[in-house]
Amino acid sequence: MHTLQSSLAGAAFVCLAASVACSPGAPPEAQVHRMGERVSVGSLVYNVFEDQWKAQLGQGADARVPKDRFFLIRLSVVNGGSTEFMVPTLTLVDDTGQTYPELPDGDGVPDWTGYLRRVKPAETLKGNVVFDVAPKHYRLRVADENSQISRDIDIPLNFASDTPDIPVQQ
Numbered sequence: 540m541h542t543l544q545s546s547l548a549g550a551a552f553v554c555l556a557a558s559v560a561c562s563p564g565a566p567p568e569a570q571v572h573r574m575g576e577r578v579s580v581g582s583l584v585y586n587v588f589e590d591q592w593k594a595q596l597g598q599g600a601d602a603r604v605p606k607d608r609f610f611l612i613r614l615s616v617v618n619g620g621s622t623e624f625m626v627p628t629l630t631l632v633d634d635t636g637q638t639y640p641e642l643p644d645g646d647g648v649p650d651w652t653g654y655l656r657r658v659k660p661a662e663t664l665k666g667n668v669v670f671d672v673a674p675k676h677y678r679l680r681v682a683d684e685n686s687q688i689s690r691d692i693d694i695p696l697n698f699a700s701d702t703p704d705i706p707v708q709q
Contacts, residue, residue: 581683582620596647624684
């Protein structure tokens with residue numbers, strides 16, 4: 540009797556182990572990269588260096604005013620492939636999953652990368668991209684050269700913004 544119970548317990552353990560090993564696991568959570576990390580997506584390698592909030596771009600009558608706030612993100616993109624690629628447009632994602640596309644107009648943006656960006660093999664694109672969004676926590680979604688694979692880069696909420704100087708009357 541004892542041998543039968545041991546055999547049944549052993550068989551039950553083997554079946555349980557086999558079912559756990561063969562069952563599909565929980566999908567891995569999307570990996571979120573930190574600012575300053577090199578993030579490879581396809582043939583492109585992204586690195587986000589800094590971010591900056593701006594109440595306006597430019598000065599005086601030529602100042603450009605946002606709907607919410609201008610959010611500038613300084614980054615570099617390296618083409619690790621063997622052919623020229625277009626760098627896809629970038630997207631911000633907030634904590635609720637809402638997405639915000641980058642602005643196609645870089646008027647007043649210092650060192651703007653442009654909106655249509657070609658990068659030759661082994662070439663590095665550096666500069667700022669710009670968004671018009673409310674100040675809060677975001678992730679920058681970057682994509683491969685075919686826009687089929689994407690990765691997120693966490694952009695910590697930072698209130699070190701650029702406030703316009705108050706004009707002094709003379």
